[in-house]
Amino acid sequence: MGKQYLQTLIRKLLRGKATDAEKRQLESWWKHFSDDDSYLRSLSETERQSLRNTMLSGIWQQLAEKPLDEKAANKPENTDLPVSKSGRVLQLPVVRWAAAAIVLLVSGWLFYQHLTGPQTIRTAYGEQRTVELPDGSVVTLNGNSSLRFSADWAETGQRDVWLEGEAFFGVQHTRNHQKFVVHTPDQLAVEVLGTRFNVQNRRGTTQVVLQEGKVKVTDPTQQTYTLKPGEEVRYSQTTRQLKPIRANLNRELAWKTTILLFTDQPVSEVLQEIRDSHGLQVELRNSAVGRELFSGSIPADDVKQVLSKIEKIYNVTVTFDGDHYIIE
Missing domain, CATH: 2.60.120.1440 (Jelly Rolls)
Incomplete structure (x- = not known):
């Protein structure tokens, strides 16, 4: 999106007239900025928190000039929720949208490039x-x-x-x-x-x-x-x-549930899949075992279980050699 369009979105947001889709665009940017910006990754945790607090503190000045829709203000259940100078409390999603808006307004080209790049x-x-x-x-x-x-x-x-x-x-x-x-x-x-x-x-x-x-x-x-x-x-x-x-x-979709599921797959293929996704390095010295078919499930957070299963099922020896496992 262009810089002019961004400014339009921000003004609509601060006046309480932004649509849900427009709010999602700003919230999406805020999430990406918070998690993935290379600039943020170069900062310490203390510096990140300081930067975030600085951005949030700028919200209230903008709200005083162009207040958000009153519908966004609710009585807090948690006294830690941010409160404006007028005593109004904003829901946390609104704070995220407003924080993103403030950053885009005042931080200049660095953040604009992040948004569009x-x-x-x-x-x-x-x-x-x-x-x-x-x-x-x-x-x-x-x-x-x-x-x-x-x-x-x-x-x-x-x-x-x-x-x-x-x-x-x-x-x-x-x-x-x-x-x-x-x-x-x-x-x-x-x-x-x-x-x-x-x-x-x-x-x-x-x-x-x-x-x-x-x-x-x-x-x-x-x-x-x-x-x-x-x-x-x-x-x-x-x-x-x-x-x-x-x-x-x-x-094929079992990995999304933190389970690796295999059905009649060659042992060599099973080990390769685990290497691709989890980095488990295994040297298969017994080529005959590599051609054997394997079926079973393995927890994604403990993929080394596959080695003990292979050891028991196919009567082979598994040893650890510094930085990888050996099956022979």
Whole structure:
């Protein structure tokens, strides 16, 4: 969104005339600013709190000049809630919106660039993270993944994100049927309007699993396939073909419930999946075991359980050697 449009939104907010959608845009920025700005990451926790308090203290001067809608003021149940000079109490969501507005008004180009520039969300090995995008769509990132997007969707009319790793998307349908596109490193494009689906990109292969709605997948040669609920399509840089099959939704989406579920998968593939998402390094010296099929569930917060299960089921020895495990 442009700077002039931002100022318009801020004035509407401070006058109590901003719509819910406009408030969500500012609240989304505030969340991203608080969690992901590289400038904030360079500050200590004390410095961050000081900066936040400074921004919040500036709210009251703005409220005195252009008060928020009286509907936003309620009697507090908690005496820690912020109170204006006139004695009115604001709900916490309103404080977040107003804080974002104040920052945009007074902090200049640094924060404006953050608002309109690219945002990148990353997860570490074994970490899951749920984020809300500027349009209200919700994305859950699996471990060792990253999602990049721009915050100026309202101005550009485009909803594009770039994914490396794995994520589950709950996409909001817009009134003007604005398409939502997920781009992967192998130049695959997953286009949707409003739906719930999973995208995984690991080791040169992209997998798209559709839970509900409809998505269209386009490969670099413009070959397309439209998925129906319960289907998945895979694209490999080796075969360079879209391969649709029936999906096992319980297995493919189990990671969102902090459970890793495997059904008749080669042990070597199971270990590779865990390495991708959790960073568990395993050297498989017994190639015969790698071809054995494994079925079972493993807690995502204790993936080393898979090693003890493999040891018992296939009568092998698992040892730890400094920075990785050895199966032989």
